[in-house]
Amino acid sequence: MRVFLIHIRDPQFYALPAKTRAKNGNIRVMGFPPIGIMSLSAVLKRGGHECVMFDQANPETPNEVILEEIRRQRPGLVGLSFLSTTSYPYAKLLARQIRAVEPEVRLAFGGVFATLNAERVKRQCPEVDFVCRGDGEQLILDLTERLDDPSEVAGITWARDGEVVHNLDRLLDRNLDQWPFPDRESLPLDFVESMPLDVPAVLSLERFTTMQTSRGCPWPCVFCDIPVFSEGKWRSRSPERVIAELEQLQAIGYGSVYFVDDHFLLQPKRIEAICKGINDRDIHVEWGCEGRVDSVCQHLFPDMAKAHCRTLMLGVESGSQKVLDRLQKGQTLAEVEATVTNAKAAGIGIVHGFFVVGSPDETVEDVRATFDFAARLALDTFGFNRLCVYRGTPLWKEYLERGLVDDERDWYKYFKCTEIDPTCLTGETVNRERTAGFRRLFRYKIRHYPLQTARLLWRFLHHMRMRDVLYLIVKPFLGAKRGATKAELVSRAVEHGASKDAAAALTKLNDDRPEKVYDTQLERRAH
Numbered sequence: 001m002r003v004f005l006i007h008i009r010d011p012q013f014y015a016l017p018a019k020t021r022a023k024n025g026n027i028r029v030m031g032f033p034p035i036g037i038m039s040l041s042a043v044l045k046r047g048g049h050e051c052v053m054f055d056q057a058n059p060e061t062p063n064e065v066i067l068e069e070i071r072r073q074r075p076g077l078v079g080l081s082f083l084s085t086t087s088y089p090y091a092k093l094l095a096r097q098i099r100a101v102e103p104e105v106r107l108a109f110g111g112v113f114a115t116l117n118a119e120r121v122k123r124q125c126p127e128v129d130f131v132c133r134g135d136g137e138q139l140i141l142d143l144t145e146r147l148d149d150p151s152e153v154a155g156i157t158w159a160r161d162g163e164v165v166h167n168l169d170r171l172l173d174r175n176l177d178q179w180p181f182p183d184r185e186s187l188p189l190d191f192v193e194s195m196p197l198d199v200p201a202v203l204s205l206e207r208f209t210t211m212q213t214s215r216g217c218p219w220p221c222v223f224c225d226i227p228v229f230s231e232g233k234w235r236s237r238s239p240e241r242v243i244a245e246l247e248q249l250q251a252i253g254y255g256s257v258y259f260v261d262d263h264f265l266l267q268p269k270r271i272e273a274i275c276k277g278i279n280d281r282d283i284h285v286e287w288g289c290e291g292r293v294d295s296v297c298q299h300l301f302p303d304m305a306k307a308h309c310r311t312l313m314l315g316v317e318s319g320s321q322k323v324l325d326r327l328q329k330g331q332t333l334a335e336v337e338a339t340v341t342n343a344k345a346a347g348i349g350i351v352h353g354f355f356v357v358g359s360p361d362e363t364v365e366d367v368r369a370t371f372d373f374a375a376r377l378a379l380d381t382f383g384f385n386r387l388c389v390y391r392g393t394p395l396w397k398e399y400l401e402r403g404l405v406d407d408e409r410d411w412y413k414y415f416k417c418t419e420i421d422p423t424c425l426t427g428e429t430v431n432r433e434r435t436a437g438f439r440r441l442f443r444y445k446i447r448h449y450p451l452q453t454a455r456l457l458w459r460f461l462h463h464m465r466m467r468d469v470l471y472l473i474v475k476p477f478l479g480a481k482r483g484a485t486k487a488e489l490v491s492r493a494v495e496h497g498a499s500k501d502a503a504a505a506l507t508k509l510n511d512d513r514p515e516k517v518y519d520t521q522l523e524r525r526a527h
């Protein structure tokens with residue numbers, strides 16, 4: 001069967017770095033590759049199907065081109081893949097456009113958001129035949145065989161005689177080694193480093209890709225839906241498969257890889273074997289990963305550094321123990337300090353801290369403590385996002401009980417907690433404190449970590465234009481809230497809070513609005 005797979009993006013989350021092309025003729029895109037559809041494409045091809053992928057980050061395949069290709073090639077199934085609440089409006093839009101031009105084609109949705117909201121998505125978007133939940137590999141193979149009667153396909157939500165049917169869940173498959181490596185070479189795109197500041201990843205302009213070496217996380221942080229998505233389980237690929245994939249990536253010219261695992265630092269034996277394998281096979285691809293600060297793998301940081309781990313991203317969240325406990329993060333400030341110190345001492349180049357502000361019960365003093373804590377830590381980079389609440393998380397459940405959200409009315413909306421929770425500071429206060437906090441943080445870093453700061457600036461200058469670096473430095477001191485500059489929109493080289501706000505606002509609008517925003521983005525890009 002011919003299957004089309006489309007990775008849906010909201011334009012706020014990728015950028016075209018330059019008009020230059022890669023040596024192989026591919027268009028260079030700054031962002032994370034669509035590893036979800038790449039994984040499914042490999043599985044389909046191995047199963048004897050034909051698969052054509054599209055990524056909305058590709059300026060040469062706007063929706064109109066995708067529609068034309070669907071008309072021309074008449075695939076048996078079109079799968080739309082998207083990650084989050086903010087890309088759902090664009091998925092709906094494309095699904096409706098496809099249905100309008102091809103009334104007969106079978107349409108499927110998949111990804112985390114669709115999984116956690118399957119029945120509601122099916123009702124709101126009846127144009128889509130199948131909402132696919134959880135892992136897609138075996139599911140899509142099964143679906144291609146039973147398009148006409150999917151009643152036996154576990155993990156899908158569909159409609160029979162106008163009634164929404166929620167088939168049984170698929171059993172979690174622990175054998176991740178059975179799947180082929182993602183199909184990274186079929187899209188005419190070369191990805192380079194992801195947004196250097198929002199998510200610094202490996203901070204390199206080498207040919208970049210992502211890998212998934214494990215899935216899931218068993219912790220109960222109240223703002224996170226991964227434990228629900230992964231049924232509280234952690235599953236991993238064997239070190240041998242991970243090393244073989246890295247070896248293949250090196251052979252085809254990739255220079256940096258980011259592991260999109262939810263918690264890479266979980267199993268010491270596996271990490272030890274991966275690091276050993278990397279060295280034994282002379283793999284020199286640089287990599288980055290994420291993990292918890294209470295990881296029992298810290299003694300392996302030196303091994304990881306030797307095996308070219310360049311970036312370690314840690315979920316620090318807050319500099320207030322009270323807030324950490326409120327978020328059920330299950331970690332202490334002392335653990336954060338020890339982990340950052342250990343990682344730097346081990347020689348890991350970039351240690352990043354993910355922080356959130358605007359949490360329930362957080363006071364001005366807590367926000368200040370967070371920035372002061374971040375300043376004192378030997379972190380190289382940091383991000384301070386406003387806490388959001390998604391359906392599926394324990395925090396959403398709490399908000400339902402407190403009457404702050406309504407499942408029927410609000411399930412597809414993107415809320416910052418400050419917008420709806422009276423126990424949060426106001427958005428204005430959080431923004432004011434964040435600006436002031438950044439100033440103190442930068443001053444502290446320059447005074448107490450001059451070498452580290454200089455090294456980081458040098459690194460940025462190596463990869464970013466001077467203009468963007470300067471803007472980055474002065475931005476926190478500008479005070480007044482400003483919209484995204486052209487440079488921000490185009491290069492994503494600087495923090496892009498305003499674009500994110502736009503993405504969030506879009507989830508709350510009527511269904512016709514994404515169409516207009518999409519058109520505006522295309523026009524803007526064309527100029």
Ligand code: B12
Nearest residue numbers: 032036079081083084085087110111132135136225260390
């Ligand atoms: C990497 C990542 C990013 C990258 C983007 C990656 C990309 N390609 O664009 C960056 C850093 C840019 C990012 C940004 C954001 N992200 Co993010 N991200 C992730 C992360 C860590 C991994 C995703 C991934 O690569 N998974 C690996 C692939 C293989 O899995 P997959 O895509 O899910 O696909 C599998 C299945 O879902 C299924 N499948 C997928 N599509 C389809 C389609 C069909 C037809 C079928 C049958 C099956 C199927 O099959 C695949 C193989 O099994 C996830 C966490 C997670 N575990 O998913 C969060 C996550 C998806 N992100 C999240 C959020 C909130 C965001 C942001 C809104 C954050 C923000 N406030 O700025 C933005 C929005 C981005 C956007 N618009 O899509 C949330 C989503 C929560 C929600 N309910 O909305 C998650 C779940 C993390 C979390 N717990 O908070 N993200």
Ligand code: SF4
Nearest residue numbers: 217219221224226262
């Ligand atoms: S925030 Fe991180 S540690 Fe907490 S549940 Fe989510 S993935 Fe796990």
